[in-house]
Amino acid sequence: MQFLPLKSVVARSVESPSLLRGRMAGGQIGLFGKLYNPFPGSSFSFMAERLAEKDPAKRNVFLLGVVSFLNDMSSEIILPILPFFLRGFGAGYAGIGLIGGIFDGFGNLVKVLSGYSSDRIGNRKHMVFIGYLTSSISKLFLSFSSSTVMAGSLVTLDRVGKGIRTSPRDALLAESGIKSGKAFGFHRMMDTLGAVVGTSISLLLIYLGFQYGRAILIAAAIGFFAVIPLIFVRETATPIEKPKLTFRLKKFTAFSFFAGLANLSYMFFLLRAESFGVESAIGLYLLFNVVYALFSYPFGVLAESIGKTRGLSLGYLFMSLSSLFMFYGTDIYFLISGFILYGLFMSVVEAQQRALASDLSISYGFGIGTYHFVFGVSTIVGNVIAGIIADVSLSFVFIYSALLSLVMSFCYSLFRF
Numbered sequence: 001m002q003f004l005p006l007k008s009v010v011a012r013s014v015e016s017p018s019l020l021r022g023r024m025a026g027g028q029i030g031l032f033g034k035l036y037n038p039f040p041g042s043s044f045s046f047m048a049e050r051l052a053e054k055d056p057a058k059r060n061v062f063l064l065g066v067v068s069f070l071n072d073m074s075s076e077i078i079l080p081i082l083p084f085f086l087r088g089f090g091a092g093y094a095g096i097g098l099i100g101g102i103f104d105g106f107g108n109l110v111k112v113l114s115g116y117s118s119d120r121i122g123n124r125k126h127m128v129f130i131g132y133l134t135s136s137i138s139k140l141f142l143s144f145s146s147s148t149v150m151a152g153s154l155v156t157l158d159r160v161g162k163g164i165r166t167s168p169r170d171a172l173l174a175e176s177g178i179k180s181g182k183a184f185g186f187h188r189m190m191d192t193l194g195a196v197v198g199t200s201i202s203l204l205l206i207y208l209g210f211q212y213g214r215a216i217l218i219a220a221a222i223g224f225f226a227v228i229p230l231i232f233v234r235e236t237a238t239p240i241e242k243p244k245l246t247f248r249l250k251k252f253t254a255f256s257f258f259a260g261l262a263n264l265s266y267m268f269f270l271l272r273a274e275s276f277g278v279e280s281a282i283g284l285y286l287l288f289n290v291v292y293a294l295f296s297y298p299f300g301v302l303a304e305s306i307g308k309t310r311g312l313s314l315g316y317l318f319m320s321l322s323s324l325f326m327f328y329g330t331d332i333y334f335l336i337s338g339f340i341l342y343g344l345f346m347s348v349v350e351a352q353q354r355a356l357a358s359d360l361s362i363s364y365g366f367g368i369g370t371y372h373f374v375f376g377v378s379t380i381v382g383n384v385i386a387g388i389i390a391d392v393s394l395s396f397v398f399i400y401s402a403l404l405s406l407v408m409s410f411c412y413s414l415f416r417f
Helices: 006-010 017-032 045-052 056-078 082-087 093-121 125-142 148-174 180-207 212-232 247-261 266-276 278-306 308-327 332-359 364-392 394-414
Strands: none
Touching: 056 125, 056 148, 056 180, 056 212, 082 093, 082 148, 082 212, 082 266, 093 125, 093 148, 093 266, 093 364, 125 148, 125 212, 148 180, 148 332, 148 364, 180 212, 180 278, 180 332, 247 332, 247 364, 247 394, 266 278, 266 332, 266 364, 266 394, 278 308, 278 332, 308 332, 308 394, 332 364, 364 394
């Protein structure tokens, strides 16, 4: 049996990206055969298998998952209380919608630059480190915010950190040799498990009477631990003289602009549930994250079987139904259904749109970064529109989202990239 060296596995092939993926999936995974798995049949067997492997590229998937687990634990202490923290400064729906759009989309504007740079210089790990560290510093100063402008600026800095790290990190995942649907699905699962823990801590802190600023300070302290596992991540990139985009990826990114318009910020869901109390709203957000975590990896496996576009069609159908339940959100059972369906939507779309972008890329950092850039611009636009609508009626925001999501579900069921 002839073994492929790691360098040849991650080398770029402009002429035949599908050949490259065949070598990655077959050459590397087949090289190690069956792996020791101390948890056979369990939902965490994938983690055990990846950790047991000797190949650095595959081990990266596990380590990057741990990093995201810790970082999201930190972030999700903040996210459930952020809209209420902003309301304390007198921010209206339009202002919260703008900051929600920035939170969801601004980092994507940076991702195309960081992705291109990581391809060009052949270094992803250091950019990922800088990105996570920048976000942790921004959270630290956010805890001392005294105005909407200051808080919005620090949220923007946090998103810059996210933008710096995301494309290089996603490229490391794409270069792991594991099928993209599973690799990105696993990463989303770990990310969201951290969110479940973080949201639980947030709920506990609010129950114990912690002020919002103090809770954010605790979150910032946790965030600094997220950079430690990055020490053990191995670099997989090789320099590319001229990163390129495929025609198929260009079509997908153009299409993604319209998908981003339907990507409604979680803040509107929390504000809709506020009438039942802040603690109830955060409890529903916890439920959302539990669903998100439980289904991210299974939907990744499903997407590999039925096709990512069909999986995304199902995801946007979940979002349309979720928005309809939120529209009738005066009843707690409608709210519960809405948050569950929102979790199902995120478990499909967040991972599989990235996975599809990586499948269509030949220069992973630049390709995935370009997708993030386009999707990010449209997310900002969509949430600003939603904020303006919310100033008229918060209920109408969910009609806007339901209609757009239904259109996107239909389009994904027809289009192939």
